[in-house]
């Protein structure tokens with residue numbers, strides 16, 4: 001059973017308390033803002049556009065909601081000779097990732113991670129490095145890993161009709177060398193986060209600039225509550 005996912009790994013890189021709360025105190029999350037909801041929805045629309053660019057693939061995530069089934073189906077589809085998969089699912093060292101698009105190239109695979117922003121960020125590179133570590137560790141031979149972002153503002157892109165989508169909607173960056181260089185660092189970070197998740201109580205990280213960087217933490221409301229109120233809420 002996976003202990004970490006791509007999402008929890010990135011939360012842990014932002015703040016140890018964040019990953020701990022996300023794992024054990026999900027009910028304490030702040031409600032999703034309209035802006036965050038729109039961002040998630042926009043991400044799904046852009047993801048669907050990317051699948052059209054790599055047409056003819058099979059979306060593994062449509063097969064099941066069970067992670068174990070997704071892992072088994074990914075393995076089976078690869079063995080059956082499928083050459084393009086969306087949301088292919090891999091696990092290694094108790095970390096589970098789903099790759100946006102994987103494309104077979106001869107005997108190896110090219111991985112594409114699709115972002116709905118106009119710029120590739122440091123966090124996007126960390127995300128790519130984690131995926132590379134897990135997918136490689138799971139046994140899939142990787143030829144290249146590419147990050148992709150938009151050439152147009154997301155707000156414009158999500159309003160585009162099918163016939164309006166430009167051929168240069170995405171720009172790509174090959175981050176394979178970066179991912180290879182990060183393998184040891186990723187492994188150390190996973191170890192560090194597993195140690196955090198094994199703690200007997202919530203880490204006492206104070207709030208600060210990191211609460212909004214790179215993303216707005218989902219537990220700001222919880223962390224800003226007076227300590228006595230938190231204790232009463234957790235143990236009532």
Ligand code: SF4
Nearest residue numbers: 015018211217220223
């Ligand atoms: S609000 Fe800040 S301190 Fe609290 S979990 Fe989130 S990032 Fe960590």
